[in-house]
Amino acid sequence: MTERTAIQPEPHRTVLLRGGDVHSPADPFATAMVVERGHVAWVGSEGAADAFADGVDEVVDLEGALVTPAFTDAHVHTTATGLALTGLDLSGARSLGEALDLVRVHAVGRPADRVLLGHGWDASRWPEGRPPYRLELDEATGGRPLYLTRVDVHSAVATTALLDLVPGVTELTGYRPDAPLTGDAHHAVRAAAHAAVTPGQRTEAQRAALARAASLGIGSVHECGGPDISDEHDFTGLLKLAGEEPGPRVFGYWADHVTDAEDADRIRELGAIGAAGDLFADGSLGSHTACLHEPYADASHSGTAHFDSAAVAAHVTACTEAGLQAGFHAIGDAAIASVAEGVRAAADKVGLARVRAARHRVEHAEMLTPETIAAFAEFGLTASVQPAFDAAWGGEDGMYAQRLGAERARTLNPYAAMLRVGVPLAFGSDSPVTPLDPWGTVRAAAFHRTPEHRISARAAFTAHTRGGWRAIGRDDAGVLVPGAPADYAVWRTAELVVQAPDDRLARWSTDPRSGTPGLPDLTPGGELPVCLRTVVFGHTVFVRPNE
Numbered sequence: 001m002t003e004r005t006a007i008q009p010e011p012h013r014t015v016l017l018r019g020g021d022v023h024s025p026a027d028p029f030a031t032a033m034v035v036e037r038g039h040v041a042w043v044g045s046e047g048a049a050d051a052f053a054d055g056v057d058e059v060v061d062l063e064g065a066l067v068t069p070a071f072t073d074a075h076v077h078t079t080a081t082g083l084a085l086t087g088l089d090l091s092g093a094r095s096l097g098e099a100l101d102l103v104r105v106h107a108v109g110r111p112a113d114r115v116l117l118g119h120g121w122d123a124s125r126w127p128e129g130r131p132p133y134r135l136e137l138d139e140a141t142g143g144r145p146l147y148l149t150r151v152d153v154h155s156a157v158a159t160t161a162l163l164d165l166v167p168g169v170t171e172l173t174g175y176r177p178d179a180p181l182t183g184d185a186h187h188a189v190r191a192a193a194h195a196a197v198t199p200g201q202r203t204e205a206q207r208a209a210l211a212r213a214a215s216l217g218i219g220s221v222h223e224c225g226g227p228d229i230s231d232e233h234d235f236t237g238l239l240k241l242a243g244e245e246p247g248p249r250v251f252g253y254w255a256d257h258v259t260d261a262e263d264a265d266r267i268r269e270l271g272a273i274g275a276a277g278d279l280f281a282d283g284s285l286g287s288h289t290a291c292l293h294e295p296y297a298d299a300s301h302s303g304t305a306h307f308d309s310a311a312v313a314a315h316v317t318a319c320t321e322a323g324l325q326a327g328f329h330a331i332g333d334a335a336i337a338s339v340a341e342g343v344r345a346a347a348d349k350v351g352l353a354r355v356r357a358a359r360h361r362v363e364h365a366e367m368l369t370p371e372t373i374a375a376f377a378e379f380g381l382t383a384s385v386q387p388a389f390d391a392a393w394g395g396e397d398g399m400y401a402q403r404l405g406a407e408r409a410r411t412l413n414p415y416a417a418m419l420r421v422g423v424p425l426a427f428g429s430d431s432p433v434t435p436l437d438p439w440g441t442v443r444a445a446a447f448h449r450t451p452e453h454r455i456s457a458r459a460a461f462t463a464h465t466r467g468g469w470r471a472i473g474r475d476d477a478g479v480l481v482p483g484a485p486a487d488y489a490v491w492r493t494a495e496l497v498v499q500a501p502d503d504r505l506a507r508w509s510t511d512p513r514s515g516t517p518g519l520p521d522l523t524p525g526g527e528l529p530v531c532l533r534t535v536v537f538g539h540t541v542f543v544r545p546n547e
Contacts, residue, residue: 020062038538070219071438072468075428082205088118115196147193154284155180214542217489224277226255253277264322276327282335290332297405312342327361340375356380387444388434394449426471427464493529
């Protein structure tokens with residue numbers, strides 16, 4: 001593909017892309033596409049493209065590149081992602097000692113920061129098997145305030161200097177000397193740390209995160225904010241930035257409990273499209289705070305519940321009556337069961353049809369049972385899930401097995417069972433918990449560590465493109481057909497194939513008679529596609545520099 005000049009089609013201009021492969025259900029063998037006024041106007045063959053060549057403002061020679069719908073990441077924490085990109089990232093630390101060395105280097109390199117911020121440690125992967133103690137962090141930072149979130153963001157470690165900024169922190173639930181902070185203690189310390197981030201740092205972080213997303217072919221993100229995640233200034237500032245500068249679309253969810261129409265109006269005034277996202281029904285498996293029916297295999301408790309079924313019912317009822325999308329963060333089987341029971345109670349009150357029409361959503365939804373899967377299908381609940389979690393923590397020796405035992409761990413993230421009964425899937429990253437990585441996400445679902453949970457690459461791709469749009473109530477987007485928004489990405493990739501977990505289906509799908517559009521080969525170990533250009537509503541928001 002020609003890279004010498006940045007091509008930036010405007011919404012009012014007409015552009016013909018030709019000479020590549022266009023992934024479209026309108027024509028599974030399409031090689032060309034016309035974009036006009038920010039929408040797809042036509043998709044078809046190279047021969048038919050000749051008829052458009054003289055009537056367009058610009059012709060783009062794809063030189064064999066692949067054009068797909070832009071990805072939608074259905075669960076992102078944009079500012080935290082940007083702070084991880086611009087700050088201290090411990091996700092690659094291979095040991096406790098290496099992590100402490102990275103803290104020392106970061107502290108020396110950021111002398112002006114009022115509070116040092118970092119993310120991504122995972123003691124379950126370290127030989128020492130434990131997080132850093134507070135005195136070790138005090139020494140590594142020279143006594144400065146430091147806030148370090150675990151990879152799942154549900155617990156953190158902090159220095160003495162930061163704890164000193166939170167009066168009464170030792171009396172809050174979730175505080176234990178030399179143990180990661182959880183619960184109220186974690187929330188209080190996080191608030192103190194984030195309060196030290198300047199508006200300039202925040203905007204820099206948001207721009208960095210959105211630029212990274214665009215460079216990966218992501219055209220939309222669902223920002224999951226809320227009072228337990230960030231603050232209103234962060235949320236509204238991000239929406240303002242996204243509305244003023246070229247980049248991915250940002251659809252905001254604000255995770256606050258709604259009990260009446262006044263609460264719903266307040267959510268809308270913030271610019272949110274729903275009272276959903278990380279409204280915590282429980283915590284995480286890694287931090288032992290996901291709420292389970294049976295105790296953890298490596299702990300003597302069953303986690304923490306934040307909402308019972310009655311509170312869930314009140315929230316879903318109020319949101320449904322206000323015409324607002326509701327949702328919860330729920331990971332453990334007990335938390336998911338409470339959500340399902342609460343939604344059932346809401347449906348009994350306001351009517352099943354209204355609940356289904358609202359497309360309420362559940363984030364993460366990892367520890368499902370056949371009963372809760374059936375409930376998701378019955379109530380039309382969108383499962384906003386993160387396949388990279390399984391890639392990172394699944395398998396016989398992974399963190400899931402450590403926390404739950406191998407038998408329970410094998411039940412997690414059952415995507416195939418969910419699709420079989422019609423549960424809508426929307427894929428995301430929960431970045432910075434796992435990185436923005438759309439093709440890696442599709443690969444993780446297609447090659448799930450538990451084979452019976454695998455889905456076809458095509459189904460996974462759909463969940464990461466069209467699924468995110470459907471999750472916000474838009475059935476017309478996330479696919480390259482005439483009339484759809486011109487949100488697309490251009491990729492350098494190898495030969496296209498059709499992959500499915502069932503070999504018989506795979507053989508049929510690769511037959512030209514099946515009319516199934518191909519996708520890049522995502523077999524683990526192979527190279528993933530490289531994004532050359534990302535376009536949102538006809539505007540180019542990323543062009544890969546000359547290589």
